[in-house]
Amino acid sequence: MSKVSIIGAGFVGSTIAHWAMITGGCRVVLMDVVEGLAQGKILDLIQAGPIAGHSVDAVGTNDIALTAGSDIVVITAGVARKPGMTREDLVHTNANIVSSVVEQVVKVSPDAILIMMTNPLDTMTYLAYSLSGFPRERVIGQAGVLDSGRMRTFIAMETGLSPDNIYTTVLGGHGDEMVPLVRYSAIAGIPLDYFLTPEQLDRIVARTRDGGAEIVRYLKTGSAYYAPGAAACRMAHAIMGDTHEIMPASVYLEGEYGLNDICFGVPVVLGRNGVERIIELDLNAEEQAAMARSEELIRGTMAHLP
Numbered sequence: 001m002s003k004v005s006i007i008g009a010g011f012v013g014s015t016i017a018h019w020a021m022i023t024g025g026c027r028v029v030l031m032d033v034v035e036g037l038a039q040g041k042i043l044d045l046i047q048a049g050p051i052a053g054h055s056v057d058a059v060g061t062n063d064i065a066l067t068a069g070s071d072i073v074v075i076t077a078g079v080a081r082k083p084g085m086t087r088e089d090l091v092h093t094n095a096n097i098v099s100s101v102v103e104q105v106v107k108v109s110p111d112a113i114l115i116m117m118t119n120p121l122d123t124m125t126y127l128a129y130s131l132s133g134f135p136r137e138r139v140i141g142q143a144g145v146l147d148s149g150r151m152r153t154f155i156a157m158e159t160g161l162s163p164d165n166i167y168t169t170v171l172g173g174h175g176d177e178m179v180p181l182v183r184y185s186a187i188a189g190i191p192l193d194y195f196l197t198p199e200q201l202d203r204i205v206a207r208t209r210d211g212g213a214e215i216v217r218y219l220k221t222g223s224a225y226y227a228p229g230a231a232a233c234r235m236a237h238a239i240m241g242d243t244h245e246i247m248p249a250s251v252y253l254e255g256e257y258g259l260n261d262i263c264f265g266v267p268v269v270l271g272r273n274g275v276e277r278i279i280e281l282d283l284n285a286e287e288q289a290a291m292a293r294s295e296e297l298i299r300g301t302m303a304h305l306p
């Protein structure tokens, strides 16, 4: 059975643990620096197991040693941007946290696949890739599965059709930087413009881009965690199950899409070894311009790395 460790037992980390225990097939270790936090959350989740009928194979800890030998390590440790905090402050704070976590994880789980969650996502994935010394196949940022899931949701809401029939492709960075690709999205293989007017499509694309911020505006003090947690869990299952599913993910590029030395959201094939292949789509001028804007925004954030 695979061992999946989750670093950071806050909203996102504990929700990933919850999804992982519901979907099963792995042992879960949840780790946090706050005394008792991961232990308390795991005890609560284990007690839900007999009631809800899910896995109880989980441990909460403050000790990174208990994560040793993990197959997958999901890194959620970090802070969300608070009012008054600049993007630069966020990068500095989370870069320090991610650096210390990656350093410890690499020592105890040298063969693990890292799934990065901490924001700013593409920049933190780049940092983890650089510090870990892992091959790029084993450092994967989660953003696109969430963003394309949001786009599927909004298309289902607008058309009344089943989200099961809806396939969407969202590339580029996370947040304002994302590039939803209408041309590579479809409902049961039928292009979206068969079902939706240009105005509806514009509305869906805008709401997808704003998807995280819309939730923050409601919650006021935090950000999303149910759908992000489900997205990380879905990626972990594609890896554990060696499913060869195509999913968008932030990975280190070496010339793909004309980009170098950046972590950027692109379609990848996920399997036992992590990223097994990067799919390069043929983009038109408008799509290429959106990708270039996304690259510019990510490089602007990367410039704040200490």
Ligand SMILES: NC(=O)c1ccc[n+]([C@@H]2O[C@H](COP(=O)([O-])OP(=O)(O)OC[C@H]3O[C@@H](n4cnc5c(N)ncnc54)[C@H](O)[C@@H]3O)[C@@H](O)[C@H]2O)c1
Residues within 6 Å of the ligand: 007, 008, 009, 010, 011, 012, 013, 031, 032, 033, 034, 037, 076, 077, 078, 079, 080, 081, 094, 097, 100, 101, 116, 117, 118, 119, 120, 121, 142, 143, 146, 174, 222, 223, 224, 225, 228
């Ligand atoms: N990629 C995505 O799709 C996505 C979605 C939502 C949130 N996020 C990001 O995920 C991160 C976590 O969000 P959250 O809502 O869970 O925040 P949170 O504040 O609830 O949890 C963060 C946890 O990290 C812990 N932590 C800090 N330093 C640590 C360390 N060195 N080792 C272990 N744990 C440590 C904290 O104690 C805290 O419990 C944020 O950066 C947020 O922006 C990403």
